[in-house]
Amino acid sequence: MKLALLGYGKMGKAIEKVAEHRGHEVMYKTNRDLDLDQLKQADLAIDFSVPDAAFKNISEALKLQLPVISGTTGWLHRYNEVVELCQEYNSRFLYASNFSLGVNLFFKLNACFSKLMANTDYDVKLEETHHIHKKDAPSGTAITLAEKVIEHTKYSDWACPPEQNESKLSIEAFRKGEVFGDHTVTFFNKIDQLSIRHSAFSRDGFSKGAVVAAEWIYKQPTGVYTMAQVLDDLTQ
Ligand SMILES: NC(=O)C1=CN([C@@H]2O[C@H](COP(=O)(O)OP(=O)(O)OC[C@H]3O[C@@H](n4cnc5c(N)ncnc54)[C@H](O)[C@@H]3O)[C@@H](O)[C@H]2O)C=CC1
Numbered sequence: 001m002k003l004a005l006l007g008y009g010k011m012g013k014a015i016e017k018v019a020e021h022r023g024h025e026v027m028y029k030t031n032r033d034l035d036l037d038q039l040k041q042a043d044l045a046i047d048f049s050v051p052d053a054a055f056k057n058i059s060e061a062l063k064l065q066l067p068v069i070s071g072t073t074g075w076l077h078r079y080n081e082v083v084e085l086c087q088e089y090n091s092r093f094l095y096a097s098n099f100s101l102g103v104n105l106f107f108k109l110n111a112c113f114s115k116l117m118a119n120t121d122y123d124v125k126l127e128e129t130h131h132i133h134k135k136d137a138p139s140g141t142a143i144t145l146a147e148k149v150i151e152h153t154k155y156s157d158w159a160c161p162p163e164q165n166e167s168k169l170s171i172e173a174f175r176k177g178e179v180f181g182d183h184t185v186t187f188f189n190k191i192d193q194l195s196i197r198h199s200a201f202s203r204d205g206f207s208k209g210a211v212v213a214a215e216w217i218y219k220q221p222t223g224v225y226t227m228a229q230v231l232d233d234l235t236q
Pocket residue numbers: 006007008009010011012030031032033034048049050051053057070071072073074096097098099100140206
């Protein structure tokens with residue numbers, strides 16, 4: 001495929017390496033507003049940019065009817081608008097807060113644990129740690145985990161300390177050195193506690209997952225897809 005990388009920072013560069021290794025050509029990469037004449041020559045766009053730019057980047061690519069993969073976090077309040085645009089322009093779109101296989105397995109484990117804990121007296125808390133350069137907090141992955149806990153337990157929303165309330169699931173975000181991504185979900189009561197944790201050792205899982213998702217969506221009909229669909233399809 002001829003790929004356009006919308007955002008050529010830490011992830012854009014990691015994706016370029018994986019994509020070229022798998023035989024794709026990166027024909028356009030940018031860290032600023034898009035050049036639509038160049039963009040329209042690509043087969044597919046991959047957006048790993050910044051929260052403020054993601055919605056515009058994704059929209060412009062979808063309007064050119066390019067399939068779009070997005071891993072940018074912190075713009076999800078506009079997700080439904082992207083879904084509508086994708087339908088209007090008969091395009092293809094996939095967002096994942098985390099593209100790594102390990103985290104997607106962790107998502108399944110988290111859903112399973114949250115269901116098991118549904119009618120117990122366990123409280124739940126979430127913690128995430130990332131590198132000091134990260135712009136958004138809490139992480140997109142932590143929000144995905146929280147949404148699943150909320151679906152199955154007593155919580156009605158999530159909040160970051162110091163905002164605290166019994167009905168809100170606490171997500172604590174730490175920023176430290178060059179940590180690639182660390183997420184822990186803890187279920188606890190007065191008697192004991194039980195935690196599940198995922199730690200990334202590099203950006204390799206994210207970048208490989210994004211390219212695998214790009215190869216997969218390129219073969220799909222128009223629509224909005226999830227990483228769970230990609231992995232279920234490829235591993236069945
Ligand atoms: N879904 C996933 O698996 C993962 C998601 N991420 C997310 O991806 C995003 C990018 O992460 P990193 O590469 O680590 O950040 P980064 O800060 O290294 O790279 C972002 C790049 O976007 C550029 N940029 C700024 N304005 C732009 C615009 N208008 N159009 C295009 N590019 C623009 C910046 O100059 C920068 O080079 C973040 O939101 C992060 O949370 C990061 C890792 C994995």
